Amino acid sequence: MEDLKPVTRSIHANGWVDFVIVDEGLITVGEDEDVIILKDFYEGEPEVHTLNYKIKAASQYSNKLYLAGENNCINSYEIPSITDSCVISRFSTAPTCMDFSPDGSFLAIGAADFTVKVVNLDTLSHKVFLGHTAPILSIAYDVLEDYLATSSCDGTFRVWNISDKACLQKWVKHESCNDFDMSPVLAKMAWKPKSGEYLAIPVNRTIELFVRGNFEIYDTLEHDLIEQNLSIVLWSSCGKYIASCDTSTNIFIFSFPDTSLFKAISMSKQKICKMLFNQSDLFLSDTSGSLSLFQNILSISDQVDGEMFSESKLNESFELSDDNEDDNAAISLEKIKSKYTINEDFDENSVGLETVQEPKVIYKEELTPQQAFQPCSTPVSLRNRYLRYNLFGIVKCVSSNDGDTDSLHIELHDSTRHHPLYITNDQSFVLADVSDDFVAVASFGNEKTRSVIYCQHFGSIQLSNKNWSFTLPSNERALTLCIGGNWIAVGTSLNRLRIFSIFGLQLAMFNVPDNVVCTAAWKNMLYLCFTTTTYTSRTYKYQIYNIQNDVCIVSQGDVPLSDKLATISWAGFSNEGRIFIVDSNNNVLYLHRQIYHSVLDLSRHLTRSTDNHWVIGFTNTSIRTIMCRNSKYPTFLPVPIVSSYDLHVPLTDEKSEKYALEEEFVRHRLLSGSTSEMSSVLIKLFALACRSDQDDRAFEVCSFMPNIETLNLALKYSVKLKKQALSQRISNSIESKENVLEAQSVSNSPSLFSQSQSQTDEATKPELSSENFETSSTLCLDTPLASESFSLPSSAINPFRVVHTQTQNSVGSAIFDDLSLDTPKFKVKKKLSLNNDKPKPSKPVSFQTWFSENKSSLQEENPEMDNADLISVGMAKYKAIQQDSKNLKRNHEDSSSSNQKRSKLDISTQMKLSKFTRT
Numbered sequence: 001m002e003d004l005k006p007v008t009r010s011i012h013a014n015g016w017v018d019f020v021i022v023d024e025g026l027i028t029v030g031e032d033e034d035v036i037i038l039k040d041f042y043e044g045e046p047e048v049h050t051l052n053y054k055i056k057a058a059s060q061y062s063n064k065l066y067l068a069g070e071n072n073c074i075n076s077y078e079i080p081s082i083t084d085s086c087v088i089s090r091f092s093t094a095p096t097c098m099d100f101s102p103d104g105s106f107l108a109i110g111a112a113d114f115t116v117k118v119v120n121l122d123t124l125s126h127k128v129f130l131g132h133t134a135p136i137l138s139i140a141y142d143v144l145e146d147y148l149a150t151s152s153c154d155g156t157f158r159v160w161n162i163s164d165k166a167c168l169q170k171w172v173k174h175e176s177c178n179d180f181d182m183s184p185v186l187a188k189m190a191w192k193p194k195s196g197e198y199l200a201i202p203v204n205r206t207i208e209l210f211v212r213g214n215f216e217i218y219d220t221l222e223h224d225l226i227e228q229n230l231s232i233v234l235w236s237s238c239g240k241y242i243a244s245c246d247t248s249t250n251i252f253i254f255s256f257p258d259t260s261l262f263k264a265i266s267m268s269k270q271k272i273c274k275m276l277f278n279q280s281d282l283f284l285s286d287t288s289g290s291l292s293l294f295q296n297i298l299s300i301s302d303q304v305d306g307e308m309f310s311e312s313k314l315n316e317s318f319e320l321s322d323d324n325e326d327d328n329a330a331i332s333l334e335k336i337k338s339k340y341t342i343n344e345d346f347d348e349n350s351v352g353l354e355t356v357q358e359p360k361v362i363y364k365e366e367l368t369p370q371q372a373f374q375p376c377s378t379p380v381s382l383r384n385r386y387l388r389y390n391l392f393g394i395v396k397c398v399s400s401n402d403g404d405t406d407s408l409h410i411e412l413h414d415s416t417r418h419h420p421l422y423i424t425n426d427q428s429f430v431l432a433d434v435s436d437d438f439v440a441v442a443s444f445g446n447e448k449t450r451s452v453i454y455c456q457h458f459g460s461i462q463l464s465n466k467n468w469s470f471t472l473p474s475n476e477r478a479l480t481l482c483i484g485g486n487w488i489a490v491g492t493s494l495n496r497l498r499i500f501s502i503f504g505l506q507l508a509m510f511n512v513p514d515n516v517v518c519t520a521a522w523k524n525m526l527y528l529c530f531t532t533t534t535y536t537s538r539t540y541k542y543q544i545y546n547i548q549n550d551v552c553i554v555s556q557g558d559v560p561l562s563d564k565l566a567t568i569s570w571a572g573f574s575n576e577g578r579i580f581i582v583d584s585n586n587n588v589l590y591l592h593r594q595i596y597h598s599v600l601d602l603s604r605h606l607t608r609s610t611d612n613h614w615v616i617g618f619t620n621t622s623i624r625t626i627m628c629r630n631s632k633y634p635t636f637l638p639v640p641i642v643s644s645y646d647l648h649v650p651l652t653d654e655k656s657e658k659y660a661l662e663e664e665f666v667r668h669r670l671l672s673g674s675t676s677e678m679s680s681v682l683i684k685l686f687a688l689a690c691r692s693d694q695d696d697r698a699f700e701v702c703s704f705m706p707n708i709e710t711l712n713l714a715l716k717y718s719v720k721l722k723k724q725a726l727s728q729r730i731s732n733s734i735e736s737k738e739n740v741l742e743a744q745s746v747s748n749s750p751s752l753f754s755q756s757q758s759q760t761d762e763a764t765k766p767e768l769s770s771e772n773f774e775t776s777s778t779l780c781l782d783t784p785l786a787s788e789s790f791s792l793p794s795s796a797i798n799p800f801r802v803v804h805t806q807t808q809n810s811v812g813s814a815i816f817d818d819l820s821l822d823t824p825k826f827k828v829k830k831k832l833s834l835n836n837d838k839p840k841p842s843k844p845v846s847f848q849t850w851f852s853e854n855k856s857s858l859q860e861e862n863p864e865m866d867n868a869d870l871i872s873v874g875m876a877k878y879k880a881i882q883q884d885s886k887n888l889k890r891n892h893e894d895s896s897s898s899n900q901k902r903s904k905l906d907i908s909t910q911m912k913l914s915k916f917t918r919t
Contacts (some may be wrong), residue, residue: 004265004294011036011046012289014536017273019285020060024080026283028291029055029067034037034607035082049082057097061104068095072610074119089119089126092610092631096180099141110136112180112377113632116390118162129160131167133181134381138188143196147212151187153177153381157201159215169215171202174229178381184247185231186273193239200242202230207244207254223261231591234275241298243282251282253297254738263297274280303490338802369533370567372479372491372516376616380430380444384636387432387441390657391575391624395432395439396636399423410439418458427452431481433488440488442478443584449479457502468504484521487547490769491516497528499547508551513541522573524548529559529571529581538564542591544579557594562587563751578671582615588623589648590672599670600646621671622646647671661685665704679710680859686714695726702730708737713860750772847878 005386017029029238031054039046065077074088074095089095093112100107108119112135117416119126134153139149147168148160155176159169189201198218207221207230208287221242228246235242241262242254249272251265265893270287272332275281280298285291338675360393378385388395400406406425412418418437429441438457445451447795456467471826472492480491487507488500488718495516499508512530517540520527526545531538561568562585570582579591586602600623602613612632613625622644626634634640639721649666653659665681672678682705689698698718705711718727747801851874858870858877 004297006267006284006292006294007042008290008291008292009038009041010288011038012140014287014289015054016056016287017285017289017291018055018058019274019276019283019291020058021276021283022060022065022079026291027058027060027065027079028285029058029291031055032289032625035065035067035077037082038291041291047080050599056094059098059100059107061100066098066107068098068109070094074098074107088121088124089117090610090627090630091115091117093135096136097139099139102143103145106141106145108139108141110139110150110152112136114152116148116160118148127162127165129165129167131158131170132156133371133379133569134176136691137180137183137186140189140191140199143193145190147196149189149191149199149201151189151201153183157189158187159199170208171201173201173208176381178379178385179383182383182580185229188232188234190233190235190242193235193237193686195239200233200235202233202244204229204231205246207233207242216424219259221259223264225261225264226250226252232272232275233538234277236277236298237279241445243275245275245284247271249286251275251284265294265297267292312321322874369515369538370517370531373518374431374433374480375518375520375570377432378633382633386634387430387634389436389616389626389634390434392436393434393439395434395441397429401903408441409595410434412436420508421456423456427454429454431478433481433483435483437486438483440481440483442481442490444479445472450474451476451492453478453481453488453499453500454489455504470500470504470506479516480519482519482521482526484526484547485523487521488524489521489547490517491519491528495530497526497545501549508547510551512543517568518571520572520579521547522577525554525573525577527571527573527579529568540568555594559589560596561585561589570615572617574620577621578618578620580623588612590647591668591828597649597670599649599667600645601648602645604648605645616642619644619709621667633781658685658688661688675706676856678704678706679713680856682710683713683717683860683863687717690718690721690723691864695723698726699729702733708734710860716861717863847875850874850878850881 011028011031012034013032017028017030019026019028021202024037024039025778026041028036028038033054035049035051035055037049038044039047051069053069053071055067055069060079063079065079065082066073067075067077069075072091072094074090076086076088078084087737088107089109091109091111091113092115095109095111097110105116105121107119107121109119111117112131114132114136116129116132116136118129121905123687129148132150132152132154137151139148139150142162146162148162149157150160151157151174153176153559154170155174157171157173158167160166161168164698174185174187185202187202189199192198192200197212199212199215200207205222205226209218209221210216211218211610221827225407226246228248228250230244230246233242233244240256241474242256243251243803244254245251245555249267249270251267251618252261253262253265255262273285273287275282275284277298280296280577282294282297283291284294292701374388376389377387383399386394389395391413395411396409396411397797398407398409406428408421408423408425408429410421410423412420412434413434421439423441427443428449429443431442431444433440437459438455440453440455442453443449443451451472452469453472454467454469475494476496477493478490479493480489482489485817486502488502490498490500491512492498495512497508497510497512497516497519498506501507506761512528514530517529517531519529524547526547528543528545529540530543531540533539540561542555542557542559543553544555546554548733558842559568559581561583565612566585566587568581569584573579580599581589581591581596582602583589586606587598588600588602589596590599590685591597602623602625605613608630610630612628614628614632614634615623615625617624624642624644626640628634628640629645647667649663651659651663651666661684663683665678665685668674668678668681673859682701686698687821689701698714702711704716711730715730715734836893851871854874854877855870859865860875862870
């Protein structure tokens with residue numbers, strides 16, 4: 001291995017350094033926020049421009065410099081002034097790599113939020129390529145502008161069809177990681193210049209070449225001198241050499257097509273960030289902030305004569321024209337040979353010119369199954385991540401500075417239940433769930449290790465019973481994990497659900513219909529979501545199981561998402577047992593009687609398109625999320641802030657006056673069981689319909705009113721507005737409803753024997769069967785609208801009407817008619833006390849207290865009034881009540897004083913009589 005000494009110049013502080021070659025010389029950028037222009041590499045003062053953000057990548061075309069930095073944007077600047085900044089594209093996290101199309105009209109960008117964009121620089125429109133599950137490491141634009149090659153920290157290389165965004169090929173070729181800066185390799189690929197016939201990628205200690213079109217492996221470049229994994233691959237501009245560097249900063253150059261090792265160079269620098277050929281010279285930058293130059297490292301005869309020039313001129317120098325002379329025509333023949341496969345030994349019956357095989361046919365709308373995920377958790381690829389963040393507590397995975405050891409931090413929101421726990425993550429646990437009583441974690445497992453399930457109980461007295469673990473079979477991996485009332489459910493890669501008790505007893509194991517997406521649990525209920533995917537459709541289905549003595553399905557059906565490309569981002573139970581789902585389009589769905597209702601559009605609470613909501617749970621009528629600014633996932637430090645948003649049914653016609661009342665009515669009908677709240681909303685809707693002269697709509701509103709008292713208020717209001725026809729219809733409905741209630745109360749009036757019998761039946765009543773299952777949170781307010789008469793369920797009873805019924809006794813029991821079953825009551829004589837006659841003074845009530853207690857009744861009596869009018873009406877009533885109270889108190893005091901005088905007179909008279917008697 002040669003020990004060539006490059007020309008090195010320290011330019012930036014320690015950190016990531018990128019550079020481009022321009023007409024003015026070299027432009028370098030780094031994490032020290034400086035942009036430096038070197039007009040002469042060997043001597044001369046550099047021109048420094050300081051920006052206010054760290055720069056991760058740079059690219060150049062024409063007189064524009066494009067920078068990707070930690071401001072989560074791609075900014076363009078004029079060269080050489082580095083001014084007139086313009087935002088080209090935005091990401092939720094920092095972009096990490098860029099590459100231009102050959103004509104400079106498109107810019108391909110990869111970012112740490114797992115997304116890849118191709119931006120049209122003329123219109124600033126873009127295409128988004130989704131599929132990677134970790135930050136993007138490198139990106140390579142096809143020289144013929146058909147394909148796009150990308151690599152990611154998830155360990156994969158992918159080739160995309162730019163026109164329809166289809167993933168044509170995927171290889172798992174390098175070690176996975178969870179962060180761009182922590183990745184051991186950069187996995188930089190390269191297309192062969194001019195023809196794009198081959199794609200070269202670094203694979204461990206080799207370079208693999210794949211044929212354009214079918215992307216089958218063509219050749220492998222390797223040598224015994226290569227002892228470390230290769231990180232970067234680079235073609236020379238002539239296409240006759242392939243350079244690469246390993247993680248130990250050694251450089252290897254292979255000749256092509258004989259694939260022999262041309263040169264091997266040993267360096268003592270830090271990690272190489274970028275390599276770039278310029279004629280026979282090789283430039284490279286490293287993480288020490290230095291820029292190095294190897295002069296004449298290639299054979300000069302293989303390069304184009306000339307001085308240092310920019311990448312755009314380099315491309316122009318190899319553009320071939322049909323009008324060239326003989327020498328150029330010979331070069332054009334070489335270009336044709338590089339584009340087509342020539343058979344030198346063809347005969348006259350065979351075709352000697354064969355085009356390269358076309359890419360395999362992929363449907364433009366090909367869909368892939370959604371992978372199993374754990375709600376309330378961040379991706380496994382992140383270095384520090386949340387394994388679970390719910391309404392009970394937080395389970396975090398914290399990596400050490402060296403990245404070798406991890407630990408699990410378990411914290412309950414209610415610290416009185418248990419102190420924080422710290423567990424060494426030596427088994428690579430990636431799944432977790434926590435409740436007030438225990439915590440459970442599980443690992444994925446791989447080819448070498450099995451998947452492990454571990455549980456620790458908070459309330460066990462015996463130390464030996466506090467924790468237990470299970471190891472799954474070698475061919476089965478844990479994919480989902482959830483905690484129920486006193487059991488744990490684990491979804492596995494074999495489409496199985498395994499049920500364990502909290503103390504390690506295996507309760508059940510059964511198969512599910514298709515690929516498990518997620519699971520959730522609440523008390524004895526287990527919610528399962530799974531998916532069935534074809535080329536053009538992706539269907540989600542759900543099943544609800546009752547995990548008690550025998551596992552049984554109590555409900556099942558389809559999950560209708562907002563569109564066919566949407567995926568499920570959260571699913572689970574609220575703390576009251578309601579089932580909610582959030583899809584990737586921020587649409588919140590609520591499962592009510594096997595029907596999913598849209599109850600909130602989270603997009604209305606986003607201020608910027610780059611912001612996202614990370615859902616952690618639901619309460620009765622609200623959702624709790626963490627707002628992620630310019631990111632998909634919450635920050636690890638500082639501790640994120642939890643926000644709460646009320647559910648809001650996305651009805652149409654928001655500008656109308658009745659929209660708010662309609663939304664409140666639909667929301668209460670689905671989620672609330674309060675009769676008073678429903679009555680208040682319906683009275684307001686009724687009043688609005690009456691004021692709008694919509695009598696039919698007003699009577700339609702009456703059909704939803706839950707009791708006769710609300711109907712009477714509606715009747716009073718219609719009479720007040722002198723709507724005789726409407727008043728008559730409401731009156732007839734009230735009378736019909738009273739008759740129905742009276743008949744039901746007569747038929748349901750129990751005798752003494754029937755009461756005892758009903759109590760006995762209630763005591764021996766069996767548990768609810770699975771066929772009649774309905775969660776405790778469901779509420780039925782369905783009322784028919786077809787007729788003007790009101791009909792109620794057979795179990796409805798008017799609680800305000802008392803009906804006395806007479807029962808005929810048999811002859812034999814007539815003698816017991818006069819007997820009373822009530823226990824005898826004894827009167828207790830109280831000692832006479834003059835002080836007891838004086839009433840205790842009552843404490844006066846303030847107007848604020850009185851108004852808050854009677855506001856609802858005032859609103860029902862005056863639904864058309866606003867808050868100010870209600871206060872004035874309430875003040876008048878309050879004064880009248882106070883005056884009546886004062887008058888009553890005065891009369892009581894007068895009567896008590898007269899009674900006191902009379903009692904004193906009686907006492908004096910008795911004393912006189914006693915004296916007279918003695919005498």
